[in-house]
Amino acid sequence: MTWLKPSWQAVLAIALCMIAVVFKDPNAGFNYWQSWGPMIGLAVLASLISMIRLAPVVEALILLIGAHLVAWMLIRGIGSFEGEVLIPYLVALIAAWVLGINLAMLAPYFLLLTSAWLLAWRGVAVLSSLQPTEKWARIALRLIIPAIFGAWILIIWEAVTRGAGIPFILLPPPSAIGARIANSLPILGSDVRQTIFKAVLIGYVAGNLAGFAVAILADRVPFLRRGLLPIGNMVSALPIIGVAPIMVMWFGFDWPSKAAVVIIMTFFPMLVNTVAGLAASGHMERDLMRTYASGYWPTLLKLRLPAAMPFIFNALKINSTLALIGAIVAEFFGTPVVGMGFRISTEVGRMNIDMVWAEIAVAALAGSVFYGVVALIERAVTFWHPSVRGG
Amino acid sequence: MDSFRSKIIPVTTILAGVVVLWYVFAVILNAPFQRDLDQRGNETPSTVEFIGKTLSQPKPTMPAPHQVAVNFFENTFLRSVTSNRSLVYNAWVTLSSTLLGFAFGTALGIVIAVGIVHVATLDRSLMPWIIASQTIPILAVAPMIIVVLAAIGITGLIPKALISTYLSFFPVAVGMVKGLRSPELMHLDLMHTYSASASQTFWKLRVPASVPFLFTSMKVAVAASLVGAIVGELPTGAVAGIGAKLLAGAYYSQTIDIWSALVAGSIVAALLVMVVGIAGRLVDRAMGGRPA
Incomplete structure (x- = not known):
């Protein structure tokens, strides 16, 4: 087992992907099923590769590329169903989940988002354990790590506001704010x-x-x-x-x-x-x-x-x-x-x-x-x- | 005590100077309006009368200290506490959201600090953002938080307390990170030789070492939290609170009211900082700290 080094983030990410596959419901009315396979595949693949003993830089690179690709595809996919799923609906879903009822509608989306986020977390963890000797590398790391964190704040903000259909008045997604600035x-x-x-x-x-x-x-x-x-x-x-x-x-x-x-x-x-x-x-x-x-x-x-x-x-x-x-x-x-x-x-x-x-x-x-x-x-x-x- | 005595004379002298200057400025700033008034009334008061009049206008540009003092006294001690013109009532409204926000902020700050000290990933990724969050003029968000939360039915204490929370978590988080990291390597090594677990090191070494830092930053946090509560009251349509009193005074040009609300706010701030300071000293003594 010397070539394997499991990390809990990657294992959990794979598990979440599996659950998402189980819960997948093509009749749910979401528009992202055409990129569904690639997304799941990418997330699982990145998790698996990351657990092989690799150079940390390569591992972090694979994790981060995988996580951000999945997140990008997810957010692009929800373009057409934003606003459909309103807060009351989300509340109903949570209630259904508490009562043990199948929550087929939104679950896969958020499960995938969570697993992408876990992968990014693992990537950042790997990055922050690096101790490069060169000065430029240290400076670059000091910039990159917070930048990834900030990017994920925006990704989760965008994904949750649009995915859960949070009313525009309450919290507009970053993309709308960006458009307004422009x-x-x-x-x-x-x-x-x-x-x-x-x-x-x-x-x-x-x-x-x-x-x-x-x-x-x-x-x-x-x-x-x-x-x-x-x-x-x-x-x-x-x-x-x-x-x-x-x-x-x-x-x-x-x-x-x-x-x-x-x-x-x-x-x-x-x-x-x-x-x-x-x-x-x-x-x-x-x-x-x-x-x-x-x-x-x-x-x-x-x-x-x-x-x-x-x-x-x-x-x-x-x-x-x-x-x-x-x-x-x-x-x-x-x-x-x-x-x-x-x-x-x-x-x-x-x-x-x-x-x-x-x-x-x-x-x-x-x-x-x-x-x-x-x-x-x-x-x-x-x-x-x-x-x-x-x- | 010696340092106290060497300070008290200069401080009182300067404060007295401020009061004198205040009177001078009150006369100068109120003079144009009073001159105008006298001209229309065809009055030619003597200089002393004129100065007396500038210091007793009902809506002066700059109220004289005694006017503010009288207004403050009336609204604090002579009104029933439940009256919405009572400064005690308004101060209490502001104080309650300040304290709630301060409690949230301190708790959040401590949690973030513990996370940053123990999880390297958080240290590298979160810390720069915490610092950046304070370069953002966040008070600008205050009206939006209030109005938006009111739109979904959350009004009253919580929105104001949220603004206070945002302003007060930062000093606590930064101070606690410093405090939790303040034990020297020697002490950590000593814990290691006792074969102390991570949680034992945390509770028996890091937490006690961080207490002085915690109280120092809590003093800053409680002052910031009061500012948050006051600004949070500005956009609520002036219901109650020191901020509402300021806004109402600005609308109706009740300058004396504005000043006495400011005095009330300052007194609340001073009291809060003092209480935190005393609590810090008591805790320090209870933990066996000796006066330095």
Whole structure:
């Protein structure tokens, strides 16, 4: 048996395929029977091959290709019966299953989906047990594994929403959201311009600069530091987002009020982190600077600010998320007829849920890009830090 | 105690400065409207009278601290607790969904952390997504969750609590992963020499080691959870809760109401963080921790 190494995922996947074959009911009205044989065959074949002792890379490749092909065929096959099977029907099915009645209709579909998912799981497990020595391979693995996980979230989302006929209003499938994004690029673009390029960026820059300046001031005046730090820590726990209606009242409906909310939200994290960071340089280094007879400003610029950079970037990262949240939520309190928060709240009211999801996808993308850019700049600036150097 | 005393003077000085600045700004911001009003009424008040008037407008641009304090006091202590204008009632509505969401979020965070620490596949595949999930401005989803769940008949506490859950699971998950991994190799080796099983190592070494991390992250989580509950109340059509109070105040320009709702929210936040902190200290002491 040395050439065989069973894995529970593969065995379970084969078992599920077998059950699916038993439950198969050609009269069920589904349209995917023509690809039925290939799907079952592929799943079983991939499971069987994966249990032969192979190079792990080959095994993972076979598993992942098999799993994704099956999933792709499944989702393509359901194109024609989406919406037929509504939630009440699913509930009835579950009830039937509990009562021990034959559930021939949907079972094969979900059994196959589950076995494809198990295969992908096994593939990812194999991949994550790899310990490559080359740097590029490690980086590639670090990207591929989460990417597969994300892909399966989308696959299962798509397959379940369409397969089980979940009402469009409740949760539209990713493909519909993608189509909506592609169709309404101009609207999304103008929303992004209004919310992100005006409110978020201006507020983010101003808030961080203000926090930084006050932190330097507090550093010069110890009395101020002792007073401001506890207050800053305290404020970070408060629901600052509540100032949004006040800012809208003061600065009007357009972007300045949103930028003001963002400034207030980003100010305190920056203040607290910069003050903590300025205390981060060690006594030895500071004494060294004193022996060089360097005054306050040269010491600040050449020693303490660089040493504070990890803290400052921590604040910048926290603030990148806070800024987006602040701007979008502030728009719930009143806007001109453009902006991401405005679009979300009005389209929810009109039950255009796919548009809301499109807006959320754009916001998620913008948030991730924002965070990623800050993280990249951080790597470039704090190249000396152990956490970057060691990577 | 010494550090406390060295802090209290600067803190009170700065707070006093904030109050003074607040009064100054209240006068400056309310002045244009008051001047306009006086002109129409053909009144020429003296400077002192004028300042007095700017600080006692019924719907000021910026309410003065004492106006907020009076409004807060009236709505907290003088109204019956069941009245829907009572801040105690509204704070309670928000607090209940905060606590429910916080409980869900903490449980979810702990479960995810245990999974990540024990299953390598989850560690490699889930962890990046957990971090990415927080770069998403998820509060934007709040109105949709509320409206959609209302469309299928789920209203009240649960939708708001779900938003709180989403916001509070992240700090707990990240903190717990750190905490469960905090035992050093030496300690793990020691457990190994005792031939401890995986579950014994987990319960007797990893869990106790993670408790301080858990409480630190729970403090962050409970504050986030309150924000989630408040934002969750915005799109519900202003029924009750601190968020609803904010929205109603914004609709009717009741600025004083907005400010006192903000004060109420801040007090609830401070109390929640304090309670979690005290609970953490009690648990620490019960487990035999010595003050550092």
